[in-house]
Every structure is written in C-alpha cells, then in structure tokens.
Amino acid sequence: MITYIIVDDDELQIDFLQMHLSQIAGLQCMATYTNAFEARNKIIEQRPELLILDVEMPGLSGIQLVKSLNNPPCTIFVSSHPEYAADAFNVEAIDFIIKPVAPERLMRTIDKAVMTIEHVTGSVSQADDFSIERNAFFVKDKNVHIKIEYSDVLYIESSGNFSVIYFTTQSKQLVLANLAKMEAQLPSNRFVRISRSAIINIEHISSIGMDTLFIKEEELAIGKPFLEKVMKEVVGNNCIRRS
Template sequence: MPDPLTYILADDDELYREYTLQQLNSIPGLQCLCTCENALITREQLQHFQPDLLVLDVEMPGLTGIQLAKSLKQLPFTIFITSHTSYAADAFELDAVDYLVKPVKPERMLRAIDKVKVLANIKATTPAAEAFQTKDEESFFIKDKNVFLKIAYADLLYAESLGDFVHLFLQNGEKKIALVSLKNLEQQLPHHLFVRISRTHLINIQKVTALDNEAVHIGKIQLLIGKTYAENAMNVIVGKQAIKRFI
C-alpha cells in the first residue's frame, strides 16, 4: 500500500477550515500534518514538515495565499481555495494543480486530489532520465505510465507549465503529462519550431493561426502572451513574413 500524501491546510476562516478538513479526511490516501490560520504560520510549518500538498486559502490577512506562494523558492503541489474567481490567473501562474471556488463541492475537491495523486505517482515512479528524451529531428519520447510514448513535434500544439511537470496538448485533442519543467522542455525542443510566449506556455510556431499583442491563437484556443515574452514571440512567429503596406 503506497504511503499517504501528506498535506497542510491553511485558511483564516475557522469554520471553513474545519469544513475543508472534513472533506479531505473523507478521501483515502491523505494525511493531515497540521492546519494553519494565516500565511506566516503556514510558511513556518512548510519549512518544518515539507508536505506533499498545500491546500491554501487565497484571501488571508497580512499575507495572502498568493503572496505566500510567491515568497517560497519551492512549492509543494498546491490547490488554491478562494471566494473569488478573479485570482485564478495568478494561481495558475504559480503552477497550481487546481483552483477551487468556495463553497467547494465534495466531488470537485475529489477531482483536485485525484490530479495531485496522478502527479505524485508519476514523480515517484519515473526516473528523471526517462521522463523526457528527444528522439530525432521529428519526435521525442515521454514516459507515460510504464510505456515510452513517441510524440511527433508536428502533433504537439503547446505545452503548459505545472511546476516540475508539463501538460502536453496534442493535435488529436489528447493531453499528456511529462515530468519535465517548462524551462527544461524549452531548452530541449527545436527553437525553430517552438517558442515560449509566457511563464506558463510554450507553443508550436507552425500551429499558430492568429497573433496580436496580447494573445496567440491556435485554432479556437487562445493563449495570453506575457509582456516580457511579447517582442521575442512576435519576431519568432511573424518575423519578416508579415505583408507590408510599403516596400
């Protein structure tokens, strides 16, 4: 039987903290290390316990959950909980596994924990050297469960960061997970085919169907461009190919 996933729960609202704790206690395979009422206490407990998972309220006095996450060099798997959807972009910029809006339904919490379990299992069972390997000028391999899966560069639409992992979105609509950071993936993929457009996204240049100052469009998918990446992304994607009014 695998070891339980350890977690810390942080929420300044005592009633909601207890409500969330009850939800988590009903899910097999989890072990609560402690609960915290503010971000500063949470920071201390993270350094002491080093849990697998942090379930973190966004709106806390003094230091918010987002600010706490930004202050840490290394985050465990993190699920943000909040009363407002407006924080979602910030949460995913921090590579959150999930973002839940209060009141969280039990089935929604269960789905979020299932995501964490999948990632934790991949991390525990996949040697780093086997997680991602370039094959040739046209493809690469990822370790998918116990199988090496070959993916053609032409089939990869874009990659999305999830801390030590990436989600790979494929042409056929499938989504795969690879145990490699977006930074390392960027270094290994051909630079003439792929470009980083934000902290969280790396795209296949050949799949771009439209581009403006704020977003890249891949068919019906819209991905926001980070300000610090905008100039390079525009140059790499468009370059000298744009039709000019005057020559």
C-alpha cells in the same frame, strides 16, 4: 482520493472554489482557512496533497507560507495580482490563476495538478526524460521510449518540476523535465515560449493578439517579457498589411 486545503482570506472565494471542486470525483477537501498562520499548522499536521492558496493575505502571504514549509504539497495560486506570478513559479507552483477565476480554467489546472500528484505517487507511468530527433522527440515511459511527432503537439505547460504536453488528439502526457529543459532542446523554428508557464507549437496558432494567442480553440496568455520575441518568431515579416 487526492486531499486538498484551501487558504484564502476571502470567504466568498473559498465558497466559489468549493462549489466547483466538490463536483470533481477523486478530490477530498480536508479544510479551508482564512488565516495563513492557522493553515500552516494544519498543513504540517494533516499533510494534504494539494494546496490552493491566495497570495495576498494578512500577516503571511501565500508565497511566504509555501516557502516556510519543508516539503510543501503541490500548490496552485489564485490571485487578483498577476505581478506575483513569477514568485509563484519560483516556488514550483503547479499554476497561477488570475481572479476572477473562470471555472474552465480552474478545471484545467486541477487536471494538471492531479496528473502531477499521481505521477509523484507512482500511480501513473514514469515519464522521466525526453530526447530529440529530426521531426520528433521521445518521451521515456518506464523502459519504453515513446515517439512523439512535433506536429501532434499543441502546447506544453509547466507543472512545477514537470511539464504537461497537450496533443491534437486532446490527450496529454506528463514528462519529468521542466519547461526550461524542454525549451532548450526543442527546435526554435517550431516551438516558442510565450510565458513562464507555456511553450506553444507555432504550426497550430490560429490567431495572435497583443497579449493572448489561440492554439486551435485554446486561448493562452502571452507574458509581457516574451511578447516581442513571440511576435518576431511567429509573425516576423509574414504579415500582409493594408496599403
């Protein structure tokens, strides 16, 4: 059972999160708080495995709360202010969700958090590194190196110090390598980073707009600092325009 605490100064937002999280087997809510100072004391005392936090709160922000903890739990930020996303990932957040929260987006983030927590506690296989060859890369799983073909990868998401690989088969794999390390080693003609939290396989792009793109049926946000590079790498001179 994975325990969690919600901290948000908006009680309606807490109710919304609780309504959806209560439907997920294997999760247990320890407490909810509207005051970050009060929450901090209980987090230290109760030691939940997962925190779900707002960013802007009176007196102490969610970012400040996490920074104040010596050994913070896995953390998900939920905020209506996307400008705080960089700060959230700088404190190794699992994810940053923009309000209003779409239930399917919340579920996907919780899945990623559960994978990370189970990995850390040793209840799933240890994928502690990866290496590259010509048309594939290898993920180390305990004492075995598993070969993953580039074409089988849809996209890769950051999960704190880990990365989660999403496959065309709808399965996923947690890797003990952060997104920066994976970006540095994966071939740039096949993979491109589209935000602080995602790398995509160019082969599987079905469409691209000014701030989002689709990998098959999955819509992913393009970060503003990455947009120019993404358009150059993905579209380049291959766009046929109306005369």
